[in-house]
Amino acid sequence: MPQLHVLNLTCEDRPGIVAAVTTELAALGANITESSQFWDRASNRFFMRLAVEGDDGLTIAHIEHALKPSIERFGLRTGVIDAHRRPKVVIMVSKFDHAMLHLLYQIKVGWLNAEVVAIVSNHEESRITAEREDIAYHCWPVRKDNKAEQEQKLLDLVRETGADLVILARYMQVLSDDLSNRLFGKVINIHHSFLPSFKGARPYHQAFERGVKLIGATAHYVTPDLDEGPIIEQETERVTHAMSAEDFVATGRDIESRVLARAVKLHLERRIMLNGNKTIVFSS
Structure with a gap:
């Protein structure tokens, strides 16, 4: 079964966030199956939700490690879950x-x-x-x-x-x-x-x-x-x-x-x- 994960991220809005995150996910071989984003002008906060699919090698740890440069660059607050797990x-x-x-x-x-x-x-x-x-x-x-x-x-x-x-x-x-x-x-x-x-x-x-x-x-x-x-x-x-x-x-x-x-x-x-x-x- 393909591995499916959901990624939420938020940070202060600035150019390049989507490009950086999606590039790093692509480098993992992850396929983005769903993407939603929103910029709240009043607070200048950026919010994004991504559903990503990959093979058995795509784990939460791999995703978090791949996103580390973006986390440090943009001050991202992130959360990743295994979408197959029953809460x-x-x-x-x-x-x-x-x-x-x-x-x-x-x-x-x-x-x-x-x-x-x-x-x-x-x-x-x-x-x-x-x-x-x-x-x-x-x-x-x-x-x-x-x-x-x-x-x-x-x-x-x-x-x-x-x-x-x-x-x-x-x-x-x-x-x-x-x-x-x-x-x-x-x-x-x-x-x-x-x-x-x-x-x-x-x-x-x-x-x-x-x-x-x-x-x-x-x-x-x-x-x-x-x-x-x-x-x-x-x-x-x-x-x-x-x-x-x-x-x-x-x-x-x-x-x-x-x-x-x-x-x-x-x-x-x-x-x-x-x-x-x-x-x-x-x-x-």
Whole structure:
């Protein structure tokens, strides 16, 4: 099987970056199968994602060594992954399991390339799902007096399983600032609102009270600032005055499931690059 790797790089923009990187890859015998790039004028940052294919001799170490002159010349920050490797994920869920079930289905049919190494919840409701799917299940109720202890369990679980990503699939607990910082860029949350509108609890009911005509959902990276992390994906759907608050919630569940799955796919395929509090998202 040909070796396929994904390369992300960013640096201050200047002429010659693309030419240098692609020349060095060509010298390795690597074939570029996909290329995306973006120059953010406001910050003068350059972002690039490359998918490269080669024979068995093309390894991550070879790519990193070949790019060393460009890294030193342009001050590149780079990351290379083996695209054939299945990333490991931990899914966290509370009582509403629709987003989690959608993720499990998309993994089952192969649309998402991931291995779920654990499901973590503060309730028992999803244990039967985990057992049916043969996934380790951890029920860790969270109280004010044990929050730090339960979060340490999560950090230990991420380390022990080698998880690449933690997915908050309607996990209705706020992560501490310390945990959010320690896992920065590795935790994706689905917020049942079109952020930055209607943050916090019961956003659909907030939207209903305001008589909005569009509701939505937002997938974002978790940061210490509640519901203000870099946004990855969003979607909206039209609602009317004839709908109840419960209709808003039901409509929202479908949106949440789709948006979260798309955000996870983008992350796993290394199509997202952080640019301050914003994201650069290279679509497939």
